[in-house]
Amino acid sequence: MYPAATKGVLPKFFLDLTRLEGFAEIGDHDGMLRIGAATTWSQIAKFDLPPAFDALKQAAKEVGSIQIQNTGTLAGNICNASPAADGVPPLLALDAKVELASAERGTRVLALSEFIQGVRNTALADDELVTAILIPPIPDGAGSAFEKLGSRRYLVISISMVAAVITCDDEERIVDARIAVGSCSPVAQRLLKLERDIIGKTVQNIKLTEEHFAPLSPIDDVRGSGSYRLDVVAEQCIRAITRAIGHE
Numbered sequence: 001m002y003p004a005a006t007k008g009v010l011p012k013f014f015l016d017l018t019r020l021e022g023f024a025e026i027g028d029h030d031g032m033l034r035i036g037a038a039t040t041w042s043q044i045a046k047f048d049l050p051p052a053f054d055a056l057k058q059a060a061k062e063v064g065s066i067q068i069q070n071t072g073t074l075a076g077n078i079c080n081a082s083p084a085a086d087g088v089p090p091l092l093a094l095d096a097k098v099e100l101a102s103a104e105r106g107t108r109v110l111a112l113s114e115f116i117q118g119v120r121n122t123a124l125a126d127d128e129l130v131t132a133i134l135i136p137p138i139p140d141g142a143g144s145a146f147e148k149l150g151s152r153r154y155l156v157i158s159i160s161m162v163a164a165v166i167t168c169d170d171e172e173r174i175v176d177a178r179i180a181v182g183s184c185s186p187v188a189q190r191l192l193k194l195e196r197d198i199i200g201k202t203v204q205n206i207k208l209t210e211e212h213f214a215p216l217s218p219i220d221d222v223r224g225s226g227s228y229r230l231d232v233v234a235e236q237c238i239r240a241i242t243r244a245i246g247h248e
Helices: 041-046 051-060 066-071 074-080 088-093 192-197 226-245
Strands: 026-029 032-036 097-102 106-111 116-118 128-135 143-149 160-168 174-182
Touching: 041 051, 041 066, 051 088, 051 143, 051 160, 051 226, 074 088, 074 128, 088 143, 088 160, 088 174, 143 226, 160 226, 174 192, 174 226
Parallel strands: none
Antiparallel strands: 026 032, 032 128, 097 106, 097 128, 143 160, 160 174
16 A cells, blocks of 8 residues: 555554465365455465466565565555456456455455445455455366556556456366456456357367456546457457467
8 A cells, every 4th residue: 555655644653464364375265265364466476376366366476676576465455446456357357355354343254346346446345454365265176367547567557457257168268257347447347248158169269259358447548548448358268368378
């Protein structure tokens, strides 16, 4: 949240949660993968996770500099609620949930799609902390990939990005698909119609239409026009699906 701080105005104190037990750990919890809120990007990138998490690990390696990856957290990324938050599309494609805790009201769990409500706006109450990201079980054999476009290779805010988690049968027909797009709407979104329409198809038979991208509302800004973003996203979707299946 440091970049969002008002110039010349500093809080009276900062709260450091990194030493709380379980806050910087990754492990199983009630059948789900639990990523503690203080887990850094570098920890995620290095942790031994199945191929379904490759998109998240790829995003972790593209967040800012090495220094930021060593200190920045996945929970901080979602709480910042930027439309260009690199962690959000991979988490949406994993059906991620957010664990919230209040000293008085206990713990609740929200889908990530419900937690992020708008630009810099979340469902986090004043008396709550994000304590963990929870990932439900992923279909066996799922692969994933992350595609990000910026004005340069590293240290850049994305123009557009796509994360895909894809499961295929033995003949490489898609049997499960989760595809999420960031930087092309106020909140990153799953492309549900595209996900439905590619079931039963091989990547070679996928046909994209304008209707698949209707939920998006990309803006014109210094990084690119809305129409350019839509063109890029279509290509990124095909690339992410292809890479998730295992074809570079």
